[in-house]
Amino acid sequence: MLKFQIREAAIRVHPTFPAEPVNVLADSAQLKQVLMNLTINAVHAMNSTPEPELCIAVGQHENTATLAVKDNGVGISPDIMAASSIHSSLPKPRQEFRFGLEHLF
Numbered sequence: 290m291l292k293f294q295i296r297e298a299a300i301r302v303h304p305t306f307p308a309e310p311v312n313v314l315a316d317s318a319q320l321k322q323v324l325m326n327l328t329i330n331a332v333h334a335m336n337s338t339p340e341p342e343l344c345i346a347v348g349q350h351e352n353t354a355t356l357a358v359k360d361n362g363v364g365i366s367p368d369i370m371a372a373s374s375i376h377s378s379l380p381k382p383r384q385e386f387r388f389g390l391e392h393l394f
């Protein structure tokens with residue numbers, strides 16, 4: 290369903306994964322749910338973006354695993370950003386969410 294939406298909206302997807310698998314102590318179903326939610330948000334945010342692009346990056350820095358979902362959609366307004374515990378590290382219109390997964394579960 291989500292794959293269909295991504296294809297339908299002609300979104301270019303750029304996945305980035307480290308050469309070595311990243312092991313995390315987490316519930317895989319919940320992790321999948323997080324990724325799905327962020328991806329759906331991104332798809333919605335790119336509704337009127339002429340060349341929608343979605344970057345999904347998995348990384349590891351010492352003992353922290355990261356999952357970054359980035360889109361070139363409308364961006365997130367400061368009030369929503371302030372109300373959220375999510376940290377954004379890039380200026381608009383590109384938004385990036387970085388999670389230390391150990392903080393999520």
Ligand SMILES: Nc1ncnc2c1ncn2[C@@H]1O[C@H](COP(=O)(O)OP(=O)(O)OP(=O)(O)O)[C@@H](O)[C@H]1O
Binds near residue numbers: 362363366369
């Ligand atoms: N990638 C994004 N770009 C722009 N705005 C975003 C993005 N992700 C979230 N938002 C904004 O933050 C709001 C809250 O997002 P959140 O995922 O918590 O709820 P929702 O998507 O509205 O509803 P739900 O996820 O429960 O279906 C969204 O309604 C949207 O306005």
Ligand SMILES: [Mg+2]
Binds near residue numbers: 326327329
């Ligand atoms: Mg959402």
